[in-house]
Amino acid sequence: MREVAIVAFAQTVHTDHDAGLTEPELLQPVIEEVRAKSGLRRFGFTCSGSCDYLAGAPFSFVSALDSLGAWPPISESHVEMDGAFALYEAWVRLQHGDVDSALVYGFGKTSMSDLREIMTLQLDPYYLAPLGLDQISFAGLQASARGADRAELDAIVRRSRADGRANPYALNLPDPTEEDDGHVAPITDGAAAIVLVAGEEITKYPRPAYITGIAHRIEPHYLGMRNLAQSTSTADAATAAGVGKGPVDVAELHTQFSHEEPILREALGLPEDTVINPSGGPLAANPVMATGLIRIGEAAQRVLDGTARRAVAHATSGPCLQHNLVAVLSSEV
Amino acid sequence: MGNRCAIIGIGQTHYTTKRRDVSMAGLVREAALRALADAGLTFKDIDAVVIGKAPDLFEGVMMPEAYLADALGAAGKPMTRVHTAGSVGGSTALVGASLIQGGVHERVLVVAYEKQSESNATWALSTHLPYNASLVVGAGGYFAPHIREYMRRSGAPGHIGTLVAVKDRQNALKNPYAHLKIPGIDRAMVESTPMLWEPIRYLETCPSSDGACAMVLAAEHAVTGRPAWVHGTAMRSEPIFRAGRDTVNPQGGKDCAADVYRQAGITDPRREIDVAEVYVPFSWYEPMWLENLGFAAENEGWKLTEAGCTALDGDTPWNASGGVLSSNPIGASGLIRFAEAALQVRGMAGEHQVEGARKALGHAYGGGAQFFAMWIVGADKP
Numbered sequence: 001m002r003e004v005a006i007v008a009f010a011q012t013v014h015t016d017h018d019a020g021l022t023e024p025e026l027l028q029p030v031i032e033e034v035r036a037k038s039g040l041r042r043f044g045f046t047c048s049g050s051c052d053y054l055a056g057a058p059f060s061f062v063s064a065l066d067s068l069g070a071w072p073p074i075s076e077s078h079v080e081m082d083g084a085f086a087l088y089e090a091w092v093r094l095q096h097g098d099v100d101s102a103l104v105y106g107f108g109k110t111s112m113s114d115l116r117e118i119m120t121l122q123l124d125p126y127y128l129a130p131l132g133l134d135q136i137s138f139a140g141l142q143a144s145a146r147g148a149d150r151a152e153l154d155a156i157v158r159r160s161r162a163d164g165r166a167n168p169y170a171l172n173l174p175d176p177t178e179e180d181d182g183h184v185a186p187i188t189d190g191a192a193a194i195v196l197v198a199g200e201e202i203t204k205y206p207r208p209a210y211i212t213g214i215a216h217r218i219e220p221h222y223l224g225m226r227n228l229a230q231s232t233s234t235a236d237a238a239t240a241a242g243v244g245k246g247p248v249d250v251a252e253l254h255t256q257f258s259h260e261e262p263i264l265r266e267a268l269g270l271p272e273d274t275v276i277n278p279s280g281g282p283l284a285a286n287p288v289m290a291t292g293l294i295r296i297g298e299a300a301q302r303v304l305d306g307t308a309r310r311a312v313a314h315a316t317s318g319p320c321l322q323h324n325l326v327a328v329l330s331s332e333v
Numbered sequence: 334m335g336n337r338c339a340i341i342g343i344g345q346t347h348y349t350t351k352r353r354d355v356s357m358a359g360l361v362r363e364a365a366l367r368a369l370a371d372a373g374l375t376f377k378d379i380d381a382v383v384i385g386k387a388p389d390l391f392e393g394v395m396m397p398e399a400y401l402a403d404a405l406g407a408a409g410k411p412m413t414r415v416h417t418a419g420s421v422g423g424s425t426a427l428v429g430a431s432l433i434q435g436g437v438h439e440r441v442l443v444v445a446y447e448k449q450s451e452s453n454a455t456w457a458l459s460t461h462l463p464y465n466a467s468l469v470v471g472a473g474g475y476f477a478p479h480i481r482e483y484m485r486r487s488g489a490p491g492h493i494g495t496l497v498a499v500k501d502r503q504n505a506l507k508n509p510y511a512h513l514k515i516p517g518i519d520r521a522m523v524e525s526t527p528m529l530w531e532p533i534r535y536l537e538t539c540p541s542s543d544g545a546c547a548m549v550l551a552a553e554h555a556v557t558g559r560p561a562w563v564h565g566t567a568m569r570s571e572p573i574f575r576a577g578r579d580t581v582n583p584q585g586g587k588d589c590a591a592d593v594y595r596q597a598g599i600t601d602p603r604r605e606i607d608v609a610e611v612y613v614p615f616s617w618y619e620p621m622w623l624e625n626l627g628f629a630a631e632n633e634g635w636k637l638t639e640a641g642c643t644a645l646d647g648d649t650p651w652n653a654s655g656g657v658l659s660s661n662p663i664g665a666s667g668l669i670r671f672a673e674a675a676l677q678v679r680g681m682a683g684e685h686q687v688e689g690a691r692k693a694l695g696h697a698y699g700g701g702a703q704f705f706a707m708w709i710v711g712a713d714k715p
Contacts, residue, residue, distance in 0.1 A: 052389050071575055121394060317396070
């Protein structure tokens with residue numbers, strides 16, 4: 001495949017409440033930041049991820065084009081998925097060989113609606129949604145299928161929140177308590193953007209984060225059709241992306257619930273010494289539809305700033321880790 | 334544009350107001366199985382699935398690809414959900430083709446659908462984002478002023494829209510999958526229907542349809558059956574609120590057409606494209622897009638329509654299938670244009686086949702006439 005690298009990443013300082021900004025207003029500063037970091041104003045391809053149901057109106061992505069200042073008109077597409085899947089589409093587009101740069105972004109405001117109930121509407125509308133299971137209930141089914149040790153999960157939350165407090169972009173969440181146990185990712189507003197370059201264009205950047213592998217797989221929707229204690233689609237995507245071909249210094253995982261970390265860690269086959277979610281991960285900031293893209297950005301940033309040589313990023317979609325994407329970022333091809 | 338990409342299978346459902354006999358999963362699966370049968374393949378032969386539809390509010394299912402993965406045989410494979418407003422069907426084909434052109438996969442299933450009977454699209458389109466003003470009711474409310482401006486600029490006589498409404502419905506009588514089949518349709522019938530959004534009358538608008546369309550795309554070495562070949566693909570988007578944007582003859586459409594023509598080596602679209610399937614949801618968009626796509630000079634498009642050039646037996650047939658005016662499962666409408674273009678160059682369009690079609694244009698647009706997706710397909714390898 002053609003070499004593709006991440007050369008710029010930016011994210012908002014995420015908030016746990018509606019700060020009065022529209023989605024385009026959230027987005028514009030991060031777009032400007034990746035433009036400045038990459039030195040590029042225009043891109044061969046642009047792709048974004050967002051979800052109408054968070055805004056409660058159709059076409060949430062339309063006004064985002066205004067914040068890009070997409071003029072003259074740009075070659076652009078959108079996925080109704082996390083921005084990580086938009087990044088995959090851009091990576092595919094860069095394989096054609098006729099364009100050398102791509103802008104990817106994702107954004108979401110979950111402060112303005114009831115995310116837990118909205119996620120119910122993602123279930124099969126005929127047989128599952130009428131049961132009224134909300135997001136936390138079906139995650140609970142997975143946690144119980146996994147049978148994870150409570151102390152282990154509490155430690156994950158404590159670590160994530162502490163790392164989040166050290167991350168200027170994540171929320172400032174206190175150590176977990178009985179009332180605020182933190183096993184569920186918080187409501188968050190935010191946005192993120194990444195610039196990809198390909199081929200010769202990469203040589204213009206002193207320290208790119210090469211995407212040496214990227215793949216995604218979906219599983220059956222029905223929870224009863226899957227072994228919820230494992231994540232076979234993550235394992236398959238990890239094999240396709242070549243996670244096991246080298247050491248993994250850092251892994252950024254799209255864990256919206258604490259029990260997903262041991263499941264993903266196992267599926268990815270991560271070595272014991274891999275540092276998990278040094279950013280704090282989604283348990284410290286979860287701007288839905290940008291959260292997965294931020295995992296890729298955070299992993300890439302470690303490579304860009306030289307603190308990691310090889311990093312793994314994971315993004316997910318659908319109930320109980322139904323659909324998983326894995327990317328390997330490396331300082332070398 | 335990377336590796337060669339062929340269209341080797343096409344499947345459509347019969348478009349209709351209400352498909353009460355199938356679920357959404359049943360609907361998309363019906364189209365997918367027909368496309369696979371056309372290609373002589375099964376789900377096992379597919380490497381990846383790309384699905385598109387218009388806003389999720391139309392059916393009330395958020396990100397429905399999660400639920401539809403099972404019905405489309407996607408388990409264990411990559412699945413992507415595309416959403417680019419009304420152009421989404423076209424974009425879905427392009428995202429699928431991109432996976433082949435980029436050398437990532439050998440065979441990709443693309444599917445688009447809408448089950449409009451699950452809700453009411455006009456009202457789903459009339460909600461607005463927090464902090465933003467909602468100016469219109471439905472798509473017709475948005476586009477009618479643009480049409481009036483086109484009439485003012487071009488001096489087109491008032492009956493041009495009526496001619497398109499009649500012509501496309503006459504074509505639909507020859508398409509077994511078309512939704513609106515109105516025997517004996519004529520100008521008097523169209524002109525007798527109520528005015529919805531001046532100057533758009535009831536029969537000058539698209540219907541609300543349930544339906545799905547699917548295609549199997551393949552790399553050159555994985556072709557089965559009779560292929561159509563992709564000669565060019567292009568997407569363009571422009572900001573909806575940009576001051577000075579020409580909403581009647583948008584720059585994005587012109588740039589997208591120029592890009593796709595360049596890839597396909599087309600310099601005179603009217604002469605070199607044998608048949609065009611163009612997204613015309615309101616009758617007046619035929620003359621407007623004739624100009625935007627370079628088939629006619631500015632302010633001259635209506636003259637081609639009036640002279641019958643775009644009829645099935647005209648010199649540049651547009652929407653031989655009956656077009657969006659005859660079938661409109663919104664999210665699928667763009668993919669149907671792309672699929673019908675491929676059907677024509679495969680010589681498999683049946684009664685609405687344009688004799689000897691070798692090169693065809695598939696076109697879709699969306700949002701506030703700001704998202705464009707196009708491809709050129711041909712009978713010959715590019």
